Amino acid sequence: MSRELAVVLLSGGMDSTVCASVASLNYSLAFLHVQYGQRTEKKELECFYKLCNYFKPEKILIARAHFLRDIGASSLTDVGIPLPKEESGIPSTYVPFRNGIFLSIAASWAEAIGGSKIFIGVNQIDFSGYPDCRETFIKAFNKAIEVGTRPETKIEIATPLINLSKREIVELGMKLGTPFELTWSCYGEEDLACGECSSCSLRLRAFVETGFKDPIPYRKR
Amino acid sequence: MSRELAVVLLSGGMDSTVCASVASLNYSLAFLHVQYGQRTEKKELECFYKLCNYFKPEKILIARAHFLRDIGASSLTDVGIPLPKEESGIPSTYVPFRNGIFLSIAASWAEAIGGSKIFIGVNQIDFSGYPDCRETFIKAFNKAIEVGTRPETKIEIATPLINLSKREIVELGMKLGTPFELTWSCYGEEDLACGECSSCSLRLRAFVETGFKDPIPYRKR
Numbered sequence: 213m214s215r216e217l218a219v220v221l222l223s224g225g226m227d228s229t230v231c232a233s234v235a236s237l238n239y240s241l242a243f244l245h246v247q248y249g250q251r252t253e254k255k256e257l258e259c260f261y262k263l264c265n266y267f268k269p270e271k272i273l274i275a276r277a278h279f280l281r282d283i284g285a286s287s288l289t290d291v292g293i294p295l296p297k298e299e300s301g302i303p304s305t306y307v308p309f310r311n312g313i314f315l316s317i318a319a320s321w322a323e324a325i326g327g328s329k330i331f332i333g334v335n336q337i338d339f340s341g342y343p344d345c346r347e348t349f350i351k352a353f354n355k356a357i358e359v360g361t362r363p364e365t366k367i368e369i370a371t372p373l374i375n376l377s378k379r380e381i382v383e384l385g386m387k388l389g390t391p392f393e394l395t396w397s398c399y400g401e402e403d404l405a406c407g408e409c410s411s412c413s414l415r416l417r418a419f420v421e422t423g424f425k426d427p428i429p430y431r432k433r
Numbered sequence: 434m435s436r437e438l439a440v441v442l443l444s445g446g447m448d449s450t451v452c453a454s455v456a457s458l459n460y461s462l463a464f465l466h467v468q469y470g471q472r473t474e475k476k477e478l479e480c481f482y483k484l485c486n487y488f489k490p491e492k493i494l495i496a497r498a499h500f501l502r503d504i505g506a507s508s509l510t511d512v513g514i515p516l517p518k519e520e521s522g523i524p525s526t527y528v529p530f531r532n533g534i535f536l537s538i539a540a541s542w543a544e545a546i547g548g549s550k551i552f553i554g555v556n557q558i559d560f561s562g563y564p565d566c567r568e569t570f571i572k573a574f575n576k577a578i579e580v581g582t583r584p585e586t587k588i589e590i591a592t593p594l595i596n597l598s599k600r601e602i603v604e605l606g607m608k609l610g611t612p613f614e615l616t617w618s619c620y621g622e623e624d625l626a627c628g629e630c631s632s633c634s635l636r637l638r639a640f641v642e643t644g645f646k647d648p649i650p651y652r653k654r
Contacts, residue, residue: 275500279538282494285545302583308544309537312581316533317500323529324506349581356577360533360570362523 215240217270218329218370219322221314224259226415227333227373229395230381232267233388234372235331241269242327246314248307249281250288251295255402262394271325275317280307288399295400299410302341305399311344312353315369319357323365331370338378338414347374378418386424393427407432436461438491439550439591440543442535445480447636448554448594450616451602453488454609455593456552462490463548467535469528470502471509472516476623483615492546496538501528509620516621520631523562526620532565533574536590540578544586552591559599559635568595599639607645614648628653 218239222228223246235241245260247253257274264272280289287293287304296303311334318330334345343349354369361367373381385392397415398405405412407430416433419426439460443449444467456462466481468474478495485493501510508514508525517524532555539551555566564570575590582588594602606613618636619626626633628651637654640647 273500273503275503277498277500279494279496279498280541282496283542283545306583307541309541309578309582312537312540312577313534316530316537319533320501320528320530321504324504343583344581346580349577352573352577352580356533356570356573357530359567359573360565361530362527362564 216329217242217325217327218331219244219318219327220331221246221318221333222260222263224256224263224395225333225397226385226392226395227335227381229263229392230385230388230390231331231333231373232263233385233390235329235370236267237388239329241267242271242273242321242325243267243269244273244275244318244321246275246277246317248277248289248310251291251400252396252398252402255396259394259396263391266391266394273321277313277317280310280313283308295409297408297410299340302343303410305340305410306342309344311349315353315357319361319367322367323361328366329368329370331372333373334371335373335376335378335381337375338418340410347371350374378414379421382418382422382424386422396428401431404429404431406430437550438463438546438548439552440465440539440548441552442467442539442554443481443484445477445484445616446554446618447606447613447616448556448602450484450613451606451609451611452552452554452594453484454606454611456550456591457488458609460550462488463492463494463542463546464488464490465494465496465539465542467496467498467538469498469510469531472512472621473617473619473623476617480615480617484612487612487615494542498534498538501531501534504529516630518629518631520561523564524631526561526631527563530565532563532570536574536578540582540588543588544582549587550589550591552593554594555592556594556597556599556602558596559639561631568592571595599635600642603639603643603645607643617649622652625650625652627651
């Protein structure tokens with residue numbers, strides 16, 4: 213029996229790649245990468261291509277959504293706003309409604325190619341407080357997809373990491389053989405991960421907790 | 434007292450322009466135009482600029498969303514699929530989850546600039562049967578915006594045309610002085626409107642019913 217097709221939102225970061233490993237267990241893969249003028253756009257695309265080479269998805273789509281840079285209002289897309297080292301509340305790295313945009317592109321593509329699932333690596337435990345990463349948002353968006361597509365279209369958003377700690381995400385990836393060496397999480401640097409931004413900090417702490425060594429190069433651990 | 438800011442999704446078509454006229458009564462305007470590789474992209478952009486010159490919005494954003502052409506699966510974005518003259522059921526002009534994408538860009542921009550409303554000219558009476566034009570979809574999407582943005586962000590989707598007939602939309606526009614001569618509805622042509630595609634047919638019939646003459650040039654009425 214042929215497998216159902218799943219669209220996987222794959223940034224090239226740790227979470228989305230573990231998510232791809234989970235999806236690969238039961239689905240044919242359609243990898244969606246969104247470029248949006250973020251600081252490490254080039255590095256993330258490079259990781260995406262390497263991950264395509266690793267996972268061999270059936271389909272890929274690279275969507276250019278550079279209007280998010282024009283919209284700005286985030287330290288990820290506006291280099292005039294410094295990246296924070298410590299975060300509290302909703303940090304400056306929050307990109308307004310980014311996951312709404314990503315999920316709507318994914319829903320459009322899934323409807324066009326007959327995908328039945330959208331995998332997204334959101335997490336509401338060890339996370340940055342982004343409102344569009346929480347389960348209430350995912351549920352509301354799934355409802356919008358359900359009523360906003362053809363009656364015969366059935367798409368479900370899958371969030372296998374949503375209630376895992378970062379440590380548990382690393383452990384799950386290790387169990388599934390996720391190629392962490394091909395991923396990138398640093399918000400600001402493209403050669404050596406800075407080790408200091410909030411994304412590096414969360415990642416490094418998770419690896420320390422598991423006892424595994426993070427295989428990517430850091431300027432400072 | 435300064436007016437609140439409203440993001441208006443303005444394609445340059447008749448409905449979105451009447452919608453802009455309604456928004457202009459009570460709001461400062463932020464016009465959002467999305468290019469997505471549709472057949473009449475160039476003409477629609479030209480109309481958008483003329484409408485900006487007419488309405489003098491406070492802000493404008495032109496978002497390039499050409500991934501919709503890559504996604505395809507619609508006769509609007511894939512010239513290999515012929516445009517239908519008669520439509521029944523959900524027609525081939527349906528672009529998968531297009532309004533989900535448009536509304537998510539609008540929500541992102543509204544959150545970034547402090548807009549409190551998103552105006553969209555959807556209509557569920559004399560419409561093409563697109564699932565993402567119905568009130569159930571708009572309500573579900575508004576909920577997704579509510580839970581997927583910052584707690585202090587309050588954005589409401591306004592759909593002043595949703596329960597009007599096409600005739601009533603023309604009458605409303607006439608009352609408000611909508612510059613119909615600057616709008617474009619034809620799905621396929623950019624010089625003379627074809628008069629035969631489903632969008633032209635709906636528009637022409639509405640003008641005939643009101644007794645007004647549609648001011649744009651047609652190859653065939």
